[in-house]
Amino acid sequence: MPLITKPNIVDTDEFYAKLLATHRGLSEAQSHALNARLVLILANHIGAVDVLDQALELARDGA
Amino acid sequence: MAYAYTPFPYVAAPGLSAPEPRHKVVIVGAGPIGLAMAIELASHGVQATVLDDNNVVSVGSRAICWSKRSLEILDRLGVGERSVTKGVTWKVGRTFHRDKEVFNFDLLPEDGHKMPAFVNLQQYFVEEYLVERAIELGINLRWKNRVVSVEQAADSATVTIETPDGRYSLEADWVIACDGARSPVRGMLGLDFDGELFEERFLIADIEMQGDFASERWFWFEPTFHAGQSALLHKQPDNIYRIDLQLGWDTDPEEEKKPEKVIPRIQKVVGHNDFKLDWVSVYTFQCRRLRSFVHNRVLFVGDSAHIVSPFGARGGNGGLGDVDALGWRLAAVVKSTADKACLAAYDRERTYGADENLLNSSRSTRFMSPDAGAERLFRDAVLHLAARADFARPMVNSGRLSKPCVYPLSAPDADLPQGAKPGAVAPDAPIENGWLTEALGSDFVLLALGAAPPDVTGVRILTPAVTDTLRKRYLGDKPHALYLIRPDQVVAARWISGTKADVEAALAAAWEGR
The missing domain is CATH 3.50.50.60 (FAD/NAD(P)-binding domain)
Structure with missing residues (x-):
């Protein structure tokens, strides 16, 4: 299955604001830890290894 | 000039x-x-x-x-x-990160509007x-x-x-x-x-410049000509260009306004010094x-x-x-x-x-001027991905362009196109000899499409011929409809079939501000 790279969130601005709000008040180390947990949660939700492989590759590009 | x-x-x-x-x-x-x-x-x-x-x-x-x-x-x-x-008139916006264009948008205005x-x-x-x-x-x-x-x-x-x-x-x-x-x-x-005062300042300047810049909105995140900050260039009539430059909070606004500080910055934006400085101001970001x-x-x-x-x-x-x-x-x-x-x-x-x-303005400000930590991390991640994946582009926020809000009215509504629902500004459309917005004018109007309107005191009846555009924006798949439109062109109520009593009740509610 191909990784969805087209916009797929109905209200992007609302989601982005919620994402930042979830981090508010955390230290940098706590934020990194939150992000790590979030990646694991979302990866488990996706499940399909071929999709996750493509996501890992896209995230690594240009790093 | x-x-x-x-x-x-x-x-x-x-x-x-x-x-x-x-x-x-x-x-x-x-x-x-x-x-x-x-x-x-x-x-x-x-x-x-x-x-x-x-x-x-x-x-x-x-x-x-x-x-x-x-x-x-x-x-x-x-x-x-x-x-x-x-x-x-402009419709294309270009967004740059560092010195590369990450994407552009075209507002693609719909046909059939006067403006x-x-x-x-x-x-x-x-x-x-x-x-x-x-x-x-x-x-x-x-x-x-x-x-x-x-x-x-x-x-x-x-x-x-x-x-x-x-x-x-x-x-x-x-x-x-x-x-x-x-x-x-x-x-x-x-x-x-009441509200938020952001710790951010922008310098805005008008310059007069002969040139052939496109009629577009150009926005830069962290350009090399203005390291770590944001910049915006907009074309105005008479060869006047507007430049907005993020200054950061730790700067002295009076100092930054001095021509000897401003001119070298603008030279870096436009790439030459063949321009005249017309006006400079500094403002603080506020959402209050x-x-x-x-x-x-x-x-x-x-x-x-x-x-x-x-x-x-x-x-x-x-x-x-x-x-x-x-x-x-x-x-x-x-x-x-x-x-x-x-x-x-x-x-x-x-x-x-x-x-x-x-x-909307607070969200744009946070994106342009993120706090250290997670805000900065995500902002930079979005800009990084925007050059590589479509989904990240709508996350880039250099200002969400103004549209009229849809007032939350509790008014009679019907299964008709969403763009013309109660609380929204009645969408424009070409009609005989002009435009719908011109025909709506400054009083309460009962727009009757495809059916005879009831006779109600205090409203002006408008019965334009149903064109394809009117059908698309006001009827959808319904054969007829009745729209009560306020003097500010906001849809007050609408029906597929409305009676005199329906319209009178909606008119009274609109005047009472319900």
Whole structure:
């Protein structure tokens, strides 16, 4: 299955604001830890290894 | 070509020699919003008196980006076509990160609207056109009349005014404060804003430059010519370009305004030094508003009521939205055809509109000027991904462009196209001999499409031939519909089949502000 790279969130601005709000008040180390947990949660939700492989590759590009 | 500022003539007010009869409406401030307010009231048969502490139009471009809805309002006031003809119509925006274009957008305006999506036009031109229109309508404009105090009684307000010939007082049924972000009237009433003050400053400059820049909006995140900050370039008429540069909080605004600081920065943006600096200003990002826009006999409209960070064109456009919502109601109150309780609906609708603008502006500001930590991390991640994946592009936020809000009305609705639902501005469409927005005018209209309308007192019937565009925007797959449209062109209610009683009830509710 191909990784969805087209916009797929109905209200992007609302989601982005919620994402930042979830981090508010955390230290940098706590934020990194939150992000790590979030990646694991979302990866488990996706499940399909071929999709996750493509996501890992896209995230690594240009790093 | 730099703008030639011509002072308006000062005339000694009658009130300096003898007390004036009580005025219906006094407007404080002859900026675009105060002038639009006066013209709007005049179109409803109410002559206001406008006071301004100065005697020229705004210095510098200031509000430059006028939205489609604002152009429709300006058109109703009589200066829309002039503004579009003079303005620069644009629809493409380009976003750069460092020195690479990450993506561009095309507003792709839909066909079948009289007005374009946006035009860029310096505020001074809009004010000039509005002043000429106000004079045509016989509106009393009093230059160099500075309000120094406001006193309220139960059913009136009295302003004391300082002029070059001394002081005088005016009593009025209503005072409308259109005196801008630093509103002296707001201060005189002891009112203050609630909301966020961001620790961010931008420098804005107008430059005159011969060149062939496209009519586009260019926005840079962290360009090499202005390391770590943001920059925006916009084209205006007469070879004037507007440049906005993020300064950061730890800078001294007075220092940054000096030409020896500004000119080298602009050289880096445009890549040469063949330009003339026309105007420079520094502003602080704020997203704040008054809790209420109605304070007994004093009404707040425009920046005096709410201020937003400028990216997204929500200052001037938001102010015209206020004028739109207040004019017909206040005129009816003055003429005693509506109760003053209906002004509560102005407050409710425009605080709602202001909150939408504040929310959008706060989000844009956070994206442009992220706090250290997670905000910065995600902002940079979005910009990184935007060059590689489509999904990240709508996350890039350099200002969400102003659209009119949809008021949350609890009005009769039907299974008809969403774009024309109650609370939304009635979408434009071509009709015989013109445009729907022109035919809607300034009164309550019952738009009957494909069916005969009931006869209701107090509404004007409009029955244009049903064209494909009207069908698409107002009917969808239904054979006929009835739309009650307010004087501000907001849809008040709609039915597939509506009776006389339905329309009468909706009309009463709209007047009562329900």
